[in-house]
Amino acid sequence: xxxxxxxxxxxxxxxxxxxxxxxxxxxxxxxxxxxxxxxxxxxxxxxxxxxxxxxxxxxxxxxxxxxxxxxxxxxxxxxxxxxxxxxxxxxxxxxxxxxxxxxxxxxxxxxxxxxxxxxxxxxxxxxxxxxxxxxxxxxxxxxxxxxxxxxxxxxxxxxxxxxxxxxxxxxxxxxxxxxxxxxxxxxxxxxxxxxxxxxxxxxxxxxxxxxxxxxxxxxxxxxxxxxxxxxxxxxxxxxxxxxxxxxxxxxxxxxxxxxxxxxxxxxxxxxxxxxxxxxxxxxxxxxxxxxxxxxxxxxxxxxxxxxxxxxxxxxxxxxxxxxxxxxxxxxxxxxxxxxxxxxxxxxxxxxxxxxxxxxxxxxxxxxxxxxxxxxxxxxxxxxxxxxxxxxxxxxxxxxxxxxxxxxxxxxxxxxxxxxxxxxxxxxxxxxxxxxxxxxxxxxxxxxxxxxxxxxxxxx
Numbered sequence: 248x249x250x251x252x253x254x255x256x257x258x259x260x261x262x263x264x265x266x267x268x269x270x271x272x273x274x275x276x277x278x279x280x281x282x283x284x285x286x287x288x289x290x291x292x293x294x295x296x297x298x299x300x301x302x303x304x305x306x307x308x309x310x311x312x313x314x315x316x317x318x319x320x321x322x323x324x325x326x327x328x329x330x331x332x333x334x335x336x337x338x339x340x341x342x343x344x345x346x347x348x349x350x351x352x353x354x355x356x357x358x359x360x361x362x363x364x365x366x367x368x369x370x371x372x373x374x375x376x377x378x379x380x381x382x383x384x385x386x387x388x389x390x391x392x393x394x395x396x397x398x399x400x401x402x403x404x405x406x407x408x409x410x411x412x413x414x415x416x417x418x419x420x421x422x423x424x425x426x427x428x429x430x431x432x433x434x435x436x437x438x439x440x441x442x443x444x445x446x447x448x449x450x451x452x453x454x455x456x457x458x459x460x461x462x463x464x465x466x467x468x469x470x471x472x473x474x475x476x477x478x479x480x481x482x483x484x485x486x487x488x489x490x491x492x493x494x495x496x497x498x499x500x501x502x503x504x505x506x507x508x509x510x511x512x513x514x515x516x517x518x519x520x521x522x523x524x525x526x527x528x529x530x531x532x533x534x535x536x537x538x539x540x541x542x543x544x545x546x547x548x549x550x551x552x553x554x555x556x557x558x559x560x561x562x563x564x565x566x567x568x569x570x571x572x573x574x575x576x577x578x579x580x581x582x583x584x585x586x587x588x589x590x591x592x593x594x595x596x597x598x599x600x601x602x603x604x605x606x607x608x609x610x611x612x613x614x615x616x617x618x619x620x621x622x623x624x625x626x627x628x629x630x631x632x633x634x635x636x637x638x639x640x641x642x643x644x645x646x647x648x649x650x651x652x653x654x655x656x657x658x659x660x661x662x663x664x665x666x667x668x669x670x671x672x673x674x675x676x677x678x679x680x681x682x683x684x685x686x687x688x689x690x691x692x693x694x695x696x697x698x699x700x701x702x703x704x705x706x
Contacts, residue, residue, distance in 0.1 A: 255385045256433060259395055263381050264402055264440030270377070271370040271406030271441060272448025274355050278366065281359025285312065292456055296523045296530025297361065305361060305522060306515030310508060312360025313617065316353050317507030320616060323350060325500070333371050337397045337422050339389065342376040354619050361525035363514055363608035365620030367404055371417075374403030374441075397422035398434045405438030406445035408454060413674035414438030420667045454529070454678040457536050460650035464684055467644040468651055472688040474640075475633050475655045476695025482632055483625070483663020484700040486606060490621050490664070493613035503616035510615035514608050521604045527620075528627030531605045535630030535653035536679070538594060538638065595638055602631040622661065626675060629653075629660025654681060655692040662693045663700035 279289045285308040286300050297305055323330070323346055330350040331340035354369040378399030382392040397418045405414020415434035419426050461468075498506050514525070523530040609624040633656015637649035654675065662671035672693045676686065 252391075255387065255391075258385075259378075259381060259398075260433065260436040260440060263378060263395075263399060264437040265444045266377055267370070267374045267399060267402045267437070268406045268441035268444025269448060270373045271403055272445040274351070274366075274370055274373070275407060275445070275449040277352065278355050278359045281356055285360045290526065290529055292452065295533045297518075297525055298522055298530075300522070302519040302522075305518045305525065306512075309361035309515045309518065309525065310511035312357050313362055313511030313514075313612070313615070314508040316357045316362075317503050317616065319349065319353055320507075320618070321501065321503050324503075330372070333368070333375050333400045334422065336372075336375040336379065337393055337400070339393070342372070342379055344376065344380075347372055347376040350618065354617075357612075357617055358527050358619065361514070361518060362511070362612050362617060362619075363524050363526070363528075363605065363624065364612045364617055365527045365623040367407060367527075367622045368618065368620040370403030370407040371400040372403070374399040374401075374406075394423065394430060394433070398430070398437050401434055402437040402441040406441035408674070408678060409442045409446050409451065410674050410677035411435060411438035411442045413670055413677055414441070416667065416670035416673055420670050421665070453680045455533055455536055457650050457654060457679045457681060459537065459648065460654065460681075460685075461646070461648040464687065465644070465646050467640075468647045468688050469691060471636070471640050471644075471647060471652055472655050472692040473695055475636050475652060476659050476692040477699060478636060479629055479632060479656050479659035479692065480663045480696040480699030481703065482628065483660040483696060484703040486621075486625065486628060486660070487664045487666070487700070487704065489606070489610050490613060493610045496614055498616045506615040507617060510611050510617070513611060517604050517608055521600055523601055524605045524608050528605065528609075528623040528625075531601050531627035532623070532630040532657060534601055535598065535627070535632075535634035535656070536650050538598065538634040538649045538653065591638070595635060598631050598635045598638070602628055602635070605631070621664065622674065625661040625664045626657045626678070628664075629657040632656050632660060651685065651688070654679060654685065655689050658689050659692040659696035663696045666697070666701065666704070668693045668697040 282289050286297050286304065288294055288297055288300055290296070328343045328346055330347050331342060336342050351369040351373050355366055358364060358366040375396050378396040379392070381399075382395055387395065400422060401414040401416075401418030403414070404417050405411040412435070415431060415438045418434040419430050423430060518525050523534050605624060605627050609621065613619070630653040633653040634649050636656070637647070637652025640652060641647050641649055658672045658675040661675060662668040665671055672689055675681075676689065681689070
């Protein structure tokens with residue numbers, strides 16, 4: 248390593264990392280502004296989803312958002328230079344400046360209006376575009392250019408979610424597929440700088456609340472990790488195939504002008520009943536992490552607001568029967584279930600409906616022509632699937648918690664769907680600020696999921 252190489256690497260780590268961090272922070276603030284404008288709320292720990300937003304406003308917001316974005320994307324893709332993917336940018340494709348900026352802002356816009364898709368691609372594309380200009384300035388060769396663009400894209404991810412380890416592993420595990428010591432150090436340094444600067448711009452907070460998780464590990468939670476790893480390996484492989492199919496069947500011409508508005512209408516209709524599917528998946532994932540509150544006595548008296556709202560909506564939707572006296576009768580009572588069993592059935596129903604609806608809405612949005620990520624939707628699916636298993640598991644093993652099962656599921660399904668176990672595990676653990684002790688069951692679940700999904704995808 249000569250002085251010139253050391254110089255541009257230091258400049259990239261500090262200067263480029265800082266610029267990417269500012270961009271990631273501003274994109275987050277843009278998301279909050281769009282949510283406030285279109286839905287009248289701003290996501291946060293107390294309100295990860297638009298539960299308090301009127302159903303009609305939810306439906307109108309996502310329909311308008313995808314309709315407007317469809318027109319602009321059609322113009323971008325047919326009337327000007329196309330914006331390549333991050334992987335193509337790493338391979339050498341040029342990312343145009345203003346087209347990339349518009350493309351990035353459109354992704355944040357549709358997530359803010361309620362479209363079911365991740366927002367993590369936007370900061371990665373912004374980071375890759377800025378990195379290419381940095382490489383032009385220092386006249387780097389193709390080998391070094393590839394590394395800088397990949398690391399910068401990872402720094403965008405690390406900045407927007409305050410997850411430097413996940414950003415580094417995204418670069419070296421997915422984009423470069425080369426975990427060399429120099430690239431790990433370079434990637435971690437730039438992601439750490441981007442995360443610090445972005446947090447200064449947008450504020451510091453834990454993305455998911457797992458305060459209701461058990462304090463200590465148990466032998467049975469390790470067994471649960473094996474079971475959850477198997478389930479998430481299968482579901483994650485399916486979700487990866489589904490997202491690949493949706494991506495490959497995107498409209499290439501004027502069809503986007505009617506398919507994206509249609510996706511908005513359908514998403515809005517789903518969100519009338521299941522509001523937690525809107526956006527990048529934070530509300531759906533938090534529902535899985537908060538399910539343990541509903542299991543306290545199998546009642547609704549002492550629960551987290553997210554879970555309480557979701558279950559209350561489900562109960563209102565399914566309690567459509569009535570007795571001979573005109574008093575509403577739960578369908579669970581008609582099936583012969585007692586009070587505790589009825590509450591358990593409601594909890595499981597909410598989780599199942601959320602899982603299916605989130606998967607369908609996300610694939611529908613991608614298929615319609617929208618650009619965006621699947622990391623956060625993958626975490627949402629894994630959290631709800633892990634919580635489903637956890638609800639039943641904790642009946643037999645009450646020392647374990649549903650939140651711990653949801654945490655394992657979130658990392659395991661993300662690992663399977665992305666085929667990147669290190670990135671997936673780090674991202675979920677950083678987003679939740681999980682205790683270090685739980686790296687053990689999470690690691691076991693991720694390992695099982697990654698191995699099983701790999702075998703299924705090969706077939």
